[in-house]
Amino acid sequence: MVSRSWFIRAVRVAACLVLSLPLAAASFAGPVIGFGGGLSTGGLLEPRSDPWVPMGWISLGGDFGDSWSGFARIGYERHDIPLGVVTCLSTDCPRVPHAELRASYVPISLGLRLSAPRPALSRLRAYVEAASSIAWARYEQDIELIYPNGGYQRDLIQSDHWLAGIELGAGFSQRLTRGLGFEGGLRYAYRATPRPTVANRGLRTDRDAFSQVSLVAALVLGP
Numbered sequence: 001m002v003s004r005s006w007f008i009r010a011v012r013v014a015a016c017l018v019l020s021l022p023l024a025a026a027s028f029a030g031p032v033i034g035f036g037g038g039l040s041t042g043g044l045l046e047p048r049s050d051p052w053v054p055m056g057w058i059s060l061g062g063d064f065g066d067s068w069s070g071f072a073r074i075g076y077e078r079h080d081i082p083l084g085v086v087t088c089l090s091t092d093c094p095r096v097p098h099a100e101l102r103a104s105y106v107p108i109s110l111g112l113r114l115s116a117p118r119p120a121l122s123r124l125r126a127y128v129e130a131a132s133s134i135a136w137a138r139y140e141q142d143i144e145l146i147y148p149n150g151g152y153q154r155d156l157i158q159s160d161h162w163l164a165g166i167e168l169g170a171g172f173s174q175r176l177t178r179g180l181g182f183e184g185g186l187r188y189a190y191r192a193t194p195r196p197t198v199a200n201r202g203l204r205t206d207r208d209a210f211s212q213v214s215l216v217a218a219l220v221l222g223p
Contacts, residue, residue: 036218
């Protein structure tokens with residue numbers, strides 16, 4: 001099993017490499033702004049019970065050369081799952097109208113993209129990309145109780161984390177008109193597992209890292 005310390009060191013090295021190339025390319029032909037969305041899974045650290053959920057992001061980048069480009073991206077996604085409730089047969093037991101675990105992510109990524117040479121006739125181009133990422137994550141356990149005497153209680157426990165990771169992607173881009181394009185593809189994120197807390201005790205935190213898979217699409221504005 002890959003140790004957490006090795007994983008963190010590898011992410012730091014990757015971050016330095018990813019940051020150095022875009023910063024060295026002072027002649028960015030841009031900016032290129034992307035507004036994207038898609039479906040993501042794996043955010044609750046338990047793929048068997050984690051459905052696909054909507055996610056979105058904004059990116060800013062530019063080309064330096066015919067095939068290479070750099071980008072910065074910030075996104076948001078939220079995953080929910082109902083909590084199992086123990087059955088109580090006593091008349092004094094409270095009713096539980098709402099009980100769930102939530103995981104929210106705001107990933108911030110800096111990366112490089114390699115695109116196929118511009119074709120002579122078609123405007124369709126394939127690409128692969130890699131990015132260093134750090135995600136702000138919030139895990140919440142939210143339970144509401146209504147007692148037989150009319151009393152109400154809400155237990156909301158939350159914990160915040162910063163998760164280092166990497167993102168890999170592949171897809172295609174299509175120029176629609178001058179200044180407007182479309183792109184779609186598949187993105188894979190590999191992130192460090194958050195420390196165990198009360199808020200995420202129903203999730204799998206016994207591994208050093210977890211992965212997320214996303215189907216993505218975006219409109220791109222720029223040259």
